[in-house]
Amino acid sequence: MSEFEPTIVAFVCNWCTYTAADLAGTARMVQSPNVRLIRMMCTGMVDPKYVIKALLSGADAVLVSGCHPGDCHYINGNYKARRRIKLLTEILTGFGFDERRLKLTWVGASEGNEFAETVNKMVEDIKELGPGEATAIEVM
C-alpha cells in the first residue's frame, strides 16, 4: 500500500506568505507537494466557513498563514484572523478534530525558507496523524 499523502489547503495572504511561497518556488527549495495554495488578500478575510468546508470536503488539514503581527498590509487583519482561528479551534476540537489539523503561522514575504519548512513540517505531522477525521464520512 502506498504511503498516505495528505491534502493540505493553505489560505495565504497576498502580501506576505504568498510572496514567501513564490520565493520558495523560484529559489527551488524542496517542498512537499501536498499543499493547495489559496491566495487571499489578507488572513483577516479567511471566513471560518472556508476552513470548515475544507475539512469537511476532503482536506486533512488547513493552514492559514499571513504577515507577522504589526506587518499586516491592512493594519490588523492578522490579529482578527488569530481570534477566528482560536474560535475555530475551540469549536472543531470539541467535535473530535485534532487541533494539529488547523494551523496559523506568520510567514513574511522574504521568508521563503520559513514557508518551505512550515509546509514540510506540517505534511510530516499530518502523515503521522493520518487522514482527516471527517474525510471518510458521507456528510458534508
Next chain:
Amino acid sequence: MASTAQIEVRDGNIVAAVQDFLGKLLADQEIAGIFTPRQLEAKGTVMPALITSADKLATADPLAPSFPLNSARQVAQLTRGDLDGGLVAVMRPCEIRAFVELIKLNQGSLHNLVLVGVDCYGAYDNQGYRRVMENNGDSLGLEGSNSFIKKAAAGEIGAGNGVPGLARACLACEHPVSPVADLTIGLMGADLGSQIFIEASTPKGEGLLSRLELKDAAPGDARDKAIEALVAKRKAYRDAMFEETAEATATPEKLADYLAGCINCYNCRVACPVCYCRECVFVTDVFSHEPWQYMGWARKKGALRMPTDTMLYHLTRLAHMSTACIGCGQCSNACPNDIPVMELFRLGAHRTQEAFEYEAGRSPEEAPPLSVFQEKEFSEVTGGLD
C-alpha cells in the same frame, strides 16, 4: 444601591399584581407603551404585544409558562430609531440577555427604553405547553399562570405521570434573574400569598420606581438564598447535559449521527435571537451548487448525504453565534425533527465563551470577542509566537 418596593398580592392573584404594576408604569408621564407577553383568546396562545391603552393590560401576562418566541429581536426592532415616547419592555432574563447582544451589534438600543426583567422559573417548550393545555381542557389562561408560579416557587414543577417537565433549556439555565434589567419583578424569595417585589438596579430604574410611590420592601436574604439554590440546581443539570452532549458528539461521525435528522430548514436560525446576519449565506446562491458538483462529491466517497452542507451549516452557525448564545432554547423549540440543537449550541457556546472569558448578555459594555483583539494574545494558536 438597589432599592426594593413591593406590590400587594390580593386573593392569591399574582398576575393581577403584575398587571397592577404595569398599569402604574403605563400611567407614568414618560411611558408611552408597554411591550409584554399577553394571553390571546385563540387557543390559549401567549405572544408579546405593544400595549398603549390601560384597558388592554387585562390580558398582559409576563408569568405565563409559555415561551414561543424570544422577543429580543422584536424589542430591537422597536428601539432601532425614534419611538415617539418611552417604552417599557417586560422580558424574561434570556430575552434581555439576547437583546444586550443585539445592542452590541447596533441592532437595538437602550435609548428611551426601560427594561423590566421577570424572575424566571422557566417555561414549557411548545409541545409541552400544548400537552399541559390539553390536560387543562385547552386553556390555561391567567389562572394557569398563577398556579404555575405558585407550584414552581414551591419546587413542584416536574415531569411525570403524563405531565411534561419544563423545557430543557430552562432546566439548564443558570440565569433566572437578569443582571441588566432596570427594574425586576421579583418573585423568588417573596411570600407570594401577600406580595411580589419590584427591584430597581439602575439609575433609570430608581428614578421610575421613586415616581411610582410604591411601598418599600425589605426582601432580606430570603431572596438571595432562593435564587442561589435555584441556580445551583440548574448548574448541576446543565453540567450533566454538557457531559452527555459532549459524549454524543465527540467525533465528526457522532456529530453526523446527532444531526442525521436535519433537513436544512434553518428554523433554528430563524428562531435564534442572536443569529444576527441580515441575510444568511446558507440561503444565498453560494449554496446553490451545480448538479455535476454533487456527482463529484458522491463519487469521492461512494455516497453523499442529501441535503448537503448540513454539518457545514451547524458548524458555521456555531462559529457565528456561539459567542452570543444565551441559551434560550428557541432553536430546539423550532426544530421540526426534534434534534437536540439547544444542547449542541449551548455546549459549543459554553466552550467558545469560556475561551474568550466572555459571557453573552452580561453587560452592554462588554465587546463581542470577535469584534476586538489584543496585540499579544492566544499565542498557542500560532505555536507560541506572538
